Amino acid sequence: MKFDLKKLDTYAENTWCPGCGNFGILTAAKQAVAELVEEGYPLNKFTLVAGIGCHAKIYDYININGFYSIHGRVLPTAIAIKLANPELIVLGFGGDGDTYAEGTAHFIHAARYNADITMVVHNNQVFALTTGQATPTSERGYRGKSTPEGKWEEPMNPVALALMAGATFVARGYSYDVKHLTWLIKEGVKHRGFAFIDVIQPCVTFHNVAPYVRERMYKLEEVGHDPSNFEEALKRALEWNYDLDPKAKIPIGIFYKVEKETMEEGYNRRIPYYKVERKVDWKQVLAEKKII
Amino acid sequence: MKFDLKKLDTYAENTWCPGCGNFGILTAAKQAVAELVEEGYPLNKFTLVAGIGCHAKIYDYININGFYSIHGRVLPTAIAIKLANPELIVLGFGGDGDTYAEGTAHFIHAARYNADITMVVHNNQVFALTTGQATPTSERGYRGKSTPEGKWEEPMNPVALALMAGATFVARGYSYDVKHLTWLIKEGVKHRGFAFIDVIQPCVTFHNVAPYVRERMYKLEEVGHDPSNFEEALKRALEWNYDLDPKAKIPIGIFYKVEKETMEEGYNRRIPYYKVERKVDWKQVLAEKKII
Amino acid sequence: MLWDDIRSVRRSVLIGGQAGQGVAKAAEVLGKILVKLGYYVFNYRDYPSLIRGGHNFNVVTFSGDRVFSHDERGYEVIVALDQRTVKTHLPEEKKDTYYIAPKGVNIPRGENIDTSEALKEGIPPIATNVILLGALAKYLGIPKKVALEVIRSELKGEFNEKAFLYGYERGEGSGGKIGRIPRRGLYFLTGNEAIGLGAIASGIDMYIAYPMTPATPVLHFLAARKKQYDFTVLQLENEIAVVNAALGASYAGAIVMVGTSGGGFALMSEALSLQGMSEVPLVVYLAQRTGPSTGVPTYTAQADLLFALHAGHGEFPRVVVAPGDPAEAFERTMEAFYLAYRYRVLSILLGDKHLGESHYTMEEGEFSPRVKPERFLVFPEGDYKSYEITEDGVTPRSVPGAIEAPVRATSYEHDEYGITTEEGPMIEKMMEKRLRKAETVREAVMELEPLSVYGDPEADRVIVSWGSTKGAILDALGHLSGWKFVKINYIKPFPSSLFLHEVEDARRVVIVENSSTGQIGKVIAMETGFITEDKVLRYDARPFTPEYILRRLRG
């Protein structure tokens, strides 16, 4: 049955800059939800978690369950939602500042925990909402108001890190390629385990890499990349280090995909806790400490 | 000139369990300091930073400058010490809980910043001082009081992560091989940049891996490993994933070493700030905001 | 002395030795034996922050009458597993303190047990503590049979029974005879155990934590019971993950608690503020220890009170409840869950090392929960407003996936549907909704005995305190006349009028607190304007004893 995309709209005013890469992610996310609903996923089980930043406004713009969390904390929140109710389809939306700066620890460990959630990072390589400071993924030399002489240190490569940290689904998308991104999100949701999608999201105001990226981008699916091969995945991940090297090639698509036990399985979680009726008798509970 | 090791002793009572792997690290650290002093490094420039845990008691046991920090925060503290006074020789001592759980974010980013400090992680794969809970590096199945049925998730591989995060010196030591560890620490100090040494430190009380490790350990120096080769380093790092797999081989020694610009250089730090005499005239400072 | 007098005498035994020698376990077993015999026992545990070696000791204080605290000098018996115990506690012994120690430990008087034949009898050196316990039992006149029953159920390994008998037989036993007091309904447990049980009785679904003394025992306690009661125990990468996971799980419908101590609590404070805005129920156990910072991590203090009251930026309702003994800890834990889930607020359960790790003897009747656990969920069919503005400020709670409509939680100021707002009038309305909720919670708390009075209700001299000082104060109170003890159970919302009523005609009002500033005094001043500079404080990382209080009250 055709799902009416309008159902996913809210009455909130969209306050992204015109042309912002976030629109592409919003469209892809909605489209992915719509198609998944058409495939039988129940709409009311979709639950998003957002960080804080431009990206996070997506919470206001999709009419599904949502937890507008605090800066950097999408992942622990999302994982625990899944553990508390394994029936939910949990989508995380984080920023690069959010996920790779404030939330680094959660990112590294989430990869290992392998909860069955999908994490979309709006990677505009900049703290946008706070007006353009360098983040870990900004290129060397990036000039923002906190680095007027240029960012000093090397960028972080989250795709390579996610692989090394044990993530079971590692992908990169491009926010202006909505169709491809829709596919990635759907694949992420369908993947049983932690699906991580780093999305290159040009920030037209502070960090517009669209011209740079467009020219250098290619699709892993189109070059016969085998996403079950970890070493290959790593090699591909290292092709671009997030610096704006003119010679770089930027692969998008699924780098790696493998099935492992999920966190919910590890903790043996099946039934949503809210459905569990506990009839605990406090006297019986206390009994173990009764001496006479 | 022969340095009298006793100078490094303090009057503090040592409260590690008899046989604890930490003794080896203490001896190696003292020995390294002594030898470095003999080579001309000034004793009073050595400054250690410790986390919180059994490992961190090393602060009380070496008579040099020291900052006994809080759980997980060795790295930001150590880096900033170096930036504030680049003349200091900064040694960090962290635990695995400390560095890979509470301090994950700092670990990942320190690798990228490449401040010229040496970070020694007492990796006993357990939260020892809090009586034996699983840490990120504990093997799957580890039974502690918080995981009576066995730790569920896969261990983290800090050596592999450090490599991927951009560390310029990545090594592994074994706390009962004091001579080798002394050498590693000295190499770490001499390395210009962030030197990371993961030390397998058997905890005789909660996690005694000595028998397991002893049998499977080999030295990278002895197998002709080329520490300038990143790919080789990564392969070696992946040989052991910190699970107690009976078939694993455990390399120790220097996995990788490369020279890059250090953080102090990036920030153009040379003179210790405490030596900088600032003669700021507050009226002049204000002048930029004077309109008439 | 008549039997009745003898049995109401307060007696104390100190058991000391190195970490790893089983001091704490021996004391706990001794405690259980005595309770089994009908005595009231308090077991205090003192240990430095190390795993082997050093000096640990327990003080087991018992009597036929109620006992809620230990003594820090004048021990009847000192059981010394090592020489350091003798040396350390010399200043605290009585003239006739009796020593029990293995051969080789020099003691001023008492008996040395020769353990040299133990190994031959299959008793490993690790069981020296049990051997000495045997000798102690003999000395105190504890019936062998009862002791063996407890040992069998408490200590794994048959050698323990042997060890006990080894000591019992060699012991010189002349201290008297401990008769059995015919009593029923006695419980022996720590505050931490009571909190764990209270959480289970509240229907906990998930306990999430990162290890931190002295909250860790709750983690261990619950981990050991998660299968039996079918809940999840989750240890995450740090306290920030812990508290945000807790909010996520709670939002998704789970009944959740987190536990930590000061440093971890500090790391959680950003998310406490998120609790305030999102109104996702949250229960936090804050087990205080000696600060500031790492401080003296295995020792006690009550110095996080003002922090617990104000942690988190901005203004939002919260509950801070401070139990004084395990029976209260059990009940108050249940209330903390009830209030959090019924009113979508933050409940902070404020305990400390002393309450958490000491064993208390409680009577059956002292456990009487005032609330019933419930999920407090609604499942509306059509529209659902996650932040509906209601008269009492409380929005009925639903969970995602349980209804058709979206369920939202947010850290931003928002409208009734949880959509972000920056409009002045809506902001004002939502602030007022939360203020009204705070009032609603206040009214609810006033029904939960937010303040208790002990001793002579007409007395005009008043001790004011809260939390774990309760035990020592109650025991001191028995030696005071013309005094009452006003214990503040709920520190937020504060029972102002009840409090003022208790002190209005008082001649003297003394604050007793395990801190260097007397924070409850500041809270009282803040809430009521009532000020007293009369304080008995202790801040050497040790808990109060009745004697300490009496001395300081008089001196």
Added chain:
Amino acid sequence: MLWDDIRSVRRSVLIGGQAGQGVAKAAEVLGKILVKLGYYVFNYRDYPSLIRGGHNFNVVTFSGDRVFSHDERGYEVIVALDQRTVKTHLPEEKKDTYYIAPKGVNIPRGENIDTSEALKEGIPPIATNVILLGALAKYLGIPKKVALEVIRSELKGEFNEKAFLYGYERGEGSGGKIGRIPRRGLYFLTGNEAIGLGAIASGIDMYIAYPMTPATPVLHFLAARKKQYDFTVLQLENEIAVVNAALGASYAGAIVMVGTSGGGFALMSEALSLQGMSEVPLVVYLAQRTGPSTGVPTYTAQADLLFALHAGHGEFPRVVVAPGDPAEAFERTMEAFYLAYRYRVLSILLGDKHLGESHYTMEEGEFSPRVKPERFLVFPEGDYKSYEITEDGVTPRSVPGAIEAPVRATSYEHDEYGITTEEGPMIEKMMEKRLRKAETVREAVMELEPLSVYGDPEADRVIVSWGSTKGAILDALGHLSGWKFVKINYIKPFPSSLFLHEVEDARRVVIVENSSTGQIGKVIAMETGFITEDKVLRYDARPFTPEYILRRLRG
């Protein structure tokens, strides 16, 4: 009206438009022009949390007499860069409010500037704000020459000059003439700029931060000046790294400050406690915004006061100082550094969005620092005790590598050399050392004008407030007789006796605070026992205006 009356009239202009249209810059330039003409100007900035679009506006209020606040209705002119501005502010206009807008924006009255020819003249659309500023200047009667001078120095790009003239020439200009007032020594700056300058004047070596509104402007301001003054600006991976790095750097001898807002401050609270124990100097700028949690992140509030006072577990001395305008911000920043480094304490500089991002006009004489920056270091030759127990509780500070002896800092309780201790008597001594240090700091602060009184010193009606409310209160005070304004500058240590002296004979004591509960009232009660329920609070995320205060005081 005579010239003297005219020039002391308070006049307000609102400039509104979308984010990205240069509203704030236009207002700042207008402000500078007016100050250059000898006027006192206050420039209020209002913007939602977005980067492009939405609705931003500034209110520029000016007069020949002192002005410390803006008006939220009754604008003389509304400059509307877009239609939304007209619509949004309709309810706030006066009957004769004059509108200036580009052609195409419907306005009730006033003038539409046709910008269609601008492009031809080389003026890009981005300069529409400057075109309108030209028309506004014409309307107000601002001398062209002065305006152009400011535009030249403030706005890069020659087209701006052209744009101004474009508007000026097309403007209808009939609003009157703004004469030049012969004055000297006027400064125009924001609170954040003043804090940045205060840090530089204190000899800052390192500013460490993670971006967070409204503290970020200090990060930007200092980053732009780090080369000129040779210090380091460091942005790290999160606030926890920031604050721990700050302690590391300070330990190693650097003069350091960190800046953040509520959420980041919460994350730092564990390390604040570490400051307390380690006694490593630390200055923290806490820029408040509307909470709880993410709240309304680009708006203002004063609701983190109690949190700032109590953040961090355990007990340790701290300073909380709250400037009320940029001149104070400058001086108090210097004091915060002075106190932190002289006494090895935590100094919290408590500001907010309103103080931080509004432009104030200050007079030269208002800047008068009470302290001189210094490193306060000792370099003993032999032995050095990092925590020497001294009479005043303050241990002279050395740094590692500067002397032969080891220099230690620790989070654990310790002896004088900084070696860990768990011994009761030493713990007590160190706690008392820190308590004495708090007293020493108190005495020092009492010399720094911890409380100020404005208005009629004999008045028996008293407004009590702190921080950024100062401006609106001072401006309201001009319309009140029989009132005085008691401003608390140091909230910790609290100037209790000074305060009580000011209120003891008062008939009415009113708290004014940008919060929903009136936290300063609680602090006063806590410190002095004095209680007042008379409060004027505002908690719709907007700052006070004089009118708002007057209405609420009277109503």
